[in-house]
Amino acid sequence: MEDSLISWERKYHRESDGEAFLFYVAFGEIAQDRPLDSRVYRCAGTPAGFELMAYDKVRHREFIDGFRQGYLWEQLIAENSELARKIEHSPGCVILRGGQKNPETLDYLGDCAGLLTYLLDNGACAIYDPQMFHWWSPQQWRERIFDPASPVPRHHVVILYSQEEELPDLLWVHTRGMRKFGRPDISVRRVGPAYRDAVIDLCERFIEYRAYGAVITEGQSVRMASLPPGGVAHHGGDLDDPDFNNVHVEFVWPEPGLTVNIA
Known part of the structure; x- marks a missing residue:
């Protein structure tokens, strides 16, 4: 059978x-x-x-x-x-x-x-x-x-967002659950309101892509029309990190980053 x-x-x-x-x-x-x-x-x-x-x-x-x-x-x-x-x-x-x-x-x-x-x-x-x-x-x-x-990878992973502690007008957006697929979770800090939906879209795309086996390389560039250029991926964390219970990939942009709409 x-x-x-x-x-x-x-x-x-x-x-x-x-x-x-x-x-x-x-x-x-x-x-x-x-x-x-x-x-x-x-x-x-x-x-x-x-x-x-x-x-x-x-x-x-x-x-x-x-x-x-x-x-x-x-x-x-x-x-x-x-x-x-x-x-x-x-x-x-x-x-x-x-x-x-x-x-x-x-x-x-x-x-x-x-x-x-x-x-x-x-x-x-x-x-x-x-x-x-x-x-x-x-x-x-x-x-x-x-x-x-x-x-249905996106049904197995959650996208969370919360206010940055020292910058309450900005959001921290990250995932939990990618360890189910043996891949790092995603984290994007200091997200301004103008980019909230675009960053969630970024997370959803990478959830699907990597659940099916893809990997993100160190320094890999982010190429999305809805996000400014210059974003790159950096690996970090460990399995004991309580925010993820997993390692993660941090996407970062040059200043001012995603704090204001510069697209």
Whole structure:
């Protein structure tokens, strides 16, 4: 049956030392003893380099509670109290985690999407995605991740923006989630209002391009009609950086940069 599954090609694949890493937490009373139909879930099983681990409240309460605290948890309570209540009353969780070194296809992602959908169909009430800072309801997961039956990279990565601490009129725009594809996240500092949409477009383009295997080289130029010339890419950070949980690429422009509309 594995041979009949459609492979998710990585058409721009290039050599890289990045590891495609996934980490998801499925909450609920989950029955894992039911057979997984590979045709229904478009899944060949747990991919090489990945594992499923079950935890219950009786033996692992402190560990499980670690996922249900902080800003994201409080935000979920405020925005979807019913889902938060179901998660709070879940007897345990199943974690899917693992990675592959610069995989040549995105089949690992498709298999994991199928596995997590299988868990939702067998008792899971929600999926937590810490790399995207997101809690998935079953309906949203199906609509955004499983039902498209394709990689949909922009559904796996979030674009965040916030005020610069010392320059509140300017924005910091960055991504989270590119580690799922073994590629650096993107960061653009000091973005003026005139360039906000263009920078988001830049992020979306590079999410798609690199999810399918492309790489950004050190010093690579940015060429977009909606952005001024002179922008270049610089690699930095590490996997322990809390803003990304990943390395990242910083796009920078000569002064005045993107602070004013000079296009």
